[in-house]
Amino acid sequence: MxxxxxxxxxxxxxxxxxxxxxxxxxxxxxxxxxxxxxxxxxxxxxxxxxxxxxxxxxxxxxxxxxxxxxxxxxGLVDLHVHAPQWPQLGTGLDLPLERWLFEYTFPLEARYADVAFAESVYSHLVPTLVSHGTTTSVYYSSVHERATELLAEQCLLAGQRAFVGRVAMDHPEGTPDWYRDATATDGVDASARSIEAVRRLAASEGSTLVQPIVTPRFIPACTDDLLRGLGELAVATGVRVQTHCSESDWEHGYVLDRCGVSDTEALAGFGLVRPHAVLAHGDHLGDDDLDTIASIGAGVAHCPLSNAYFANAVFPVRRALARGVHVGLGTDIAGGAHPGLLSQCAMAVTASRMLDDGVDAREDAASRGVAGSRIDTVTAFHLATAGGGDALGLPVGxxxxxxxxxxxxxxxxxxxxxxxxxxxxxxxxxxxxxxxxxxxxxxxxxxxxxxxxxx
Amino acid sequence: MxxxxxxxxxxxxxxxxxxxxxxxxxxxxxxxxxxxxxxxxxxxxxxxxxxxxxxxxxxxxxxxxxxxxxxxxxGLVDLHVHAPQWPQLGTGLDLPLERWLFEYTFPLEARYADVAFAESVYSHLVPTLVSHGTTTSVYYSSVHERATELLAEQCLLAGQRAFVGRVAMDHPEGTPDWYRDATATDGVDASARSIEAVRRLAASEGSTLVQPIVTPRFIPACTDDLLRGLGELAVATGVRVQTHCSESDWEHGYVLDRCGVSDTEALAGFGLVRPHAVLAHGDHLGDDDLDTIASIGAGVAHCPLSNAYFANAVFPVRRALARGVHVGLGTDIAGGAHPGLLSQCAMAVTASRMLDDGVDAREDAASRGVAGSRIDTVTAFHLATAGGGDALGLPVGxxxxxxxxxxxxxxxxxxxxxxxxxxxxxxxxxxxxxxxxxxxxxxxxxxxxxxxxxx
CATH class of the missing domain: 2.30.40.10 (Urease, subunit C, domain 1)
Structure with a gap:
């Protein structure tokens, strides 16, 4: 029976x-x-x-x-969500990235030391994303271990498939002294504890849907020691990695200056470009970078709306796909000022058309854009579903x-x-x-x- | 008392x-x-x-x-809506403009000879736009006089402020023989009757909210005789004019070839660039064109989403405003695949950022975009309200x-x-x-x- x-x-x-x-x-x-x-x-x-x-x-x-x-x-697979930024969705986008972070985003993220505040936000965010059809979400949390657990709890409660990552960031210049890990060791230890906590929580609910993810914010916010320690932590725990990579002119240039190699190569050197790692944005990736990412089996979270505000260029989806890179879509809440991935699908098509055609009518049509860049709604929806699933190595989409x-x-x-x-x-x-x-x-x-x- | x-x-x-x-x-x-x-x-x-x-x-x-x-x-002022295209909203955007028109749009528009079909569409379109906050709409109808009246009726019924224009188009190459005015004279006469019919209808309801508007589709769809006749009709009746102007590389180049002058100068020569005329798109307007439009007191309907699909460039809002041109926003339903103007405000900001920054990361950052092009949500909302009102010469916004x-x-x-x-x-x-x-x-x-x- x-x-x-x-x-x-x-x-x-x-x-x-x-x-x-x-x-x-x-x-x-x-x-x-x-x-x-x-x-x-x-x-x-x-x-x-x-x-x-x-x-x-x-x-x-x-x-x-x-x-x-x-x-x-x-269901839709959102590869890039900054959960604590939810209350600022739709605001502040006129600021350049550095000011946006220091004046706007870091002060908000610092508030998640307050557990009640965290709960009030995450209990609205997660069900809202589910109502938009987001069945899998890859979340940045804040540096706070307890708030990170609360976010994982809300995902379990809402029944959403999720990767929940405590953010690690310790660089004395790239972060404010009131919102950072005190040392690289502290950052690695807190991240390790957070991985355990999220695993324990999911296990206690008998769920395999919610998993932790190693989350160095991005190279400008992290010391070499922290990045290296997190790479080792990913190997030791077997969890996936997410970070930002070659997002903007400024960030791409910063890493070149500091590390002497591209963002991708630097991250790979720290052990952070791993199978099914999610690299957000990637607008300034060169062909060598794309080949590195493809050969390792990592993926790119393409965030088309956010990119218009913070990336200074359009991510070349067609070029990345042609080189064998896994590409999925991300809202980049709150850099991307809209919830849900269907609107990002439409924006991905729109942005690809603008890359294809170019933008300045005073330039000659033949040299204005990058011919062959356009995608359609089918490709965009593939990215938002199967593409995201493939990037994460999940059987969804x-x-x-x-x-x-x-x-x-x-x-x-x-x-x-x-x-x-x-x-x-x-x-x-x-x-x-x-x-x-x-x-x-x-x-x-x-x-x-x-x-x-x-x- | x-x-x-x-x-x-x-x-x-x-x-x-x-x-x-x-x-x-x-x-x-x-x-x-x-x-x-x-x-x-x-x-x-x-x-x-x-x-x-x-x-x-x-x-x-x-x-x-x-x-x-x-x-x-x-309330929001939508300067550019193709009412009969409502059923195809969101589809066919991968086609180039000419194929989109001949294979997709003209066959649909031709169906509005069927009065019941027209009523089923317009009774859904107008209330939907009102529910998005569109208090004023400037409509292209089809070539059909009865369907144009039906559209005006729906505006009166919904209480929406509107300009309703029967489309005139007679060019034997620029239009299909199954959807056009048979001759220039026929086109002018039908447009004159439609103006009378819309005026009579509004008067019978005691309304001043709904007005007719002279609507040559665009130069490629009209013979010189039709364009000249419609310019004279606008003078004779005192109603406003709407048409498309310098939308795409193809259209802008076509008019240069046929008329030997820019689209703006050609339209002005036919008497169609008049005070409070609405010129849709204008992405390829030169500075001389902008000055002509400003000096006459006509305006531009900026349709940022549609432009990514059909215009091959971003309309330079800042440049147009700096030269004193009235600029408002338009959805360009169904070339712009979203109802309502708030989403167009967001898209106008997004497109301006892409014009400002450029799109191809492989170009040098300094020369990639057109610095000084960006607008913010305040400017976009101004365009969608007071800007549209000013363009039309209406005391709204x-x-x-x-x-x-x-x-x-x-x-x-x-x-x-x-x-x-x-x-x-x-x-x-x-x-x-x-x-x-x-x-x-x-x-x-x-x-x-x-x-x-x-x-």
Whole structure:
């Protein structure tokens, strides 16, 4: 009996869906049954009228039948979120990066020593991102161990898949004395304790969804000793790494000056460019850097909206993909002033068009931009789903056997807003474009993580 | 008695508001009473505790007191909307402009010969734009006279201030034979009848909110005879003009080739650059063109999102303002794939930063962009409100005596989404930034046009 029970699908979702398993291919799953087991793993994607589908539907613990105006798509993987910056979302973007950090961001982040404040923010942030369809989030926390735990708790509570990283930063010039690790050793020790705490917390809930991540802020905020210590910590604990890399002219130049090599090479030297490490931004990566990242199996978090404010250039998605680099998308909350990844998909397409065409009409059209840079909504959505999953080495982002069922349902008939299906006009590829460019949180009516409904 | 009644304010709105009467100044109206008469005209903006405010509140027919988390702002003026393209919002943007028009847009626009179809679209479009806070809209309709009337009817029904223009287009090469005016004379005659019909319709409702507008599609779609005839029609009827001007490399070059002068000079020669004419896009305008437009008192509809797809460059807002050109914002639905103008404000800032910084990291930072191009949210919001009002010669966009009370109320405490006020963190200028970058239609809880509540 119990064996038979374990064999029963936990969930079958019946309806039409879209996914982008490769950067340039939209697959329409027309009238299918997606079969999910008790671990949240997809065990089959069958035509609805097939025998396999019928059997699964008959035996399943739960069957969800989508309405004609609903579409199921993979959940979104946000590779870059600064959780403590949530209250400043949408503000201060006229400041240059250094002033933004010292006058605006560090004072806010320092407040997370206050546990009640941290809880009030994180209990709003995490459910809001889930409501936007973000099923996986890679978070920077602050330097505070307790607030970092609280963030992990909120992810567990909301059922979101997450990497939660206590920020390490100790450089006497690159950080203020009122918001930093006192020494490199302190920074490594606190990070080690935070890894343990997040692991313990997830284990106590029986969850594998929430994991710690080693998080040096970026080279300008860290001494060599801290960077080296964190590289060793990543090896010792086996957890992933996230940091910023070659984001802006200033940051890229700073590392060249200080380390004598590119940001990527410097990070690699400290042991921080590892398989499934997430390097945020990367707008100023050279081809050698891209090759290094590809060969190690790290990835880039492309944050197209933030980049317009802090990166001084557009990240060349096409060039990175052509060199075999894993690329996913990030909001970069709060450098990127919008929650959710669908709006970042639209912005990634828009930014790629501006890189392709150039921006200054007084220049000759032929030399104005970088021809061949443009991407479309399919590529952008691939980055936001399977691309992010591949970067992290997680089995999410595709509706395929063996992948985890992290998914969203979008209602294209609600007609609340600009998103609306018009009979006789919209085919499935057009509907997919509309969803990516127009769906708001209100249009996302269901969210699953690992087969469990979380909204 | 009746004289006394006429003296009474129709409406007093009590609370805190923001507006941007000039391009670089945000004014916070802290705890004020905005007094509105029966014509929708603002007759006073007083501190709430003043005697003037007290008297007005006592005598007013209606008093609206904003909640502590509500802010009143001027309504948004969308200078460029292609109404019949609404069903294709968000789709087809990978096509170049010519293919987009012939394969995608013209076939859709041709369907508005079907009155029932036109009604189904326009009865969704207009209320949706109002729900986004668009209190004034400048519409392109299709070539169809009846559908144009239907659009005007929907504006009257929704209480939206609008200019509604039947599109004229007759060029045998620039338009398909199944969607064009048969001859220049036919185009002028149909446009004249449409002007009369819209005027008659508004008069029958006793409304001055909805007006016709002369609408040659753009030079490539019109013969010289049609353009000249429409210029004469504008003089004869005294109605405003809208058209596209120097949008893309292709269009700008086409006019140079055909007319031997710039798009602006050619349009001026046909009598179409007139006071308060709206020229859409203008990304490729030279300084001479800008000076011509400024001296005549026409304006530019800057459509920042659309431009990333169809204009091959970023419109130089700062340069245009410095030369005295009226600049407002437009969605360019459906070339711009998002409804509402707040998201266009954010995109205008983002695009200006990309023009300022440039896009290709492989170029030297010093020569990569056009320094001095960036605008902030205050300037963008000015364009979307007072800038649009000034371009049209309408008294809207500012909370000042003599202006019409077109306004929206945004709820910054709803915490539905990314927009949220945090106590002890957000002052009024920060709250304004958040509203512009983050407020969705759901956060816009009230809309007034000419003092009348329409949402």
């Amino acid at each position: 119990s064996l038979e029970g374990a064999d029963r699908p936990a969930l079958v979702v019946v309806g039409t869906g879209h996914h982008a398993p490769t950067p340039d291919a939209l697959e329409v799953l027309d009238d299918v049954a997606i079969v999910v087991d008790h671990d949240g793993t997809i065990t089959g994607v069958h035509p609805r009228t097939s025998d396999d589908a019928r059997t699964a539907i008959e035996r399943a613990a739960e069957v969800v039948r989508l309405a004609p105006g609903q579409r199921v798509l993979p 595709r509706f395929e056997v063996g992948q985890q069922f992290d998914a969203i349902v979008v209602d294209v008939d609600a007609a609340r807003d600009g998103l609306r299906r018009w009979d006789g006009i919209d085919d499935e590829p057009r509907l997919f474009e509309k969803i990516v460019r127009l769906a708001s949180a209100a249009d996302i009516v269901t969210v699953w993580v690992a087969g469990r409904r979380v909204r | 009746s004289l006394e009644g006429a003296d009474r304010p129709a409406l007093v709105v009590v609370g805190t508001g923001h507006h941007a009467p000039t391009p670089d100044a945000l004014e916070v109206l802290d705890d004020v009473a905005i007094v509105v008469d029966h014509d929708g005209t603002i007759t006073g903006v007083h501190p709430r505790t003043s005697d003037d405010a007290r008297t007005a509140i006592e005598r007013a027919a209606e008093v609206v007191r904003l909640a502590p988390g509500q802010r009143v702002l001027p 500012r909370f000042e005596v003599g202006q019409q009370f077109d306004a929206i109320v945004v709820d910054v405490d709803a915490a539905r989404d990314g927009l949220r006020r945090w106590d002890g963190i957000d002052d009024e200028p920060r709250l304004f930034e958040k509203i512009v970058r983050l407020a969705s239609a759901a956060d816009i809880v009230t809309v007034w046009v000419a003092g009348r509540r329409v949402r």
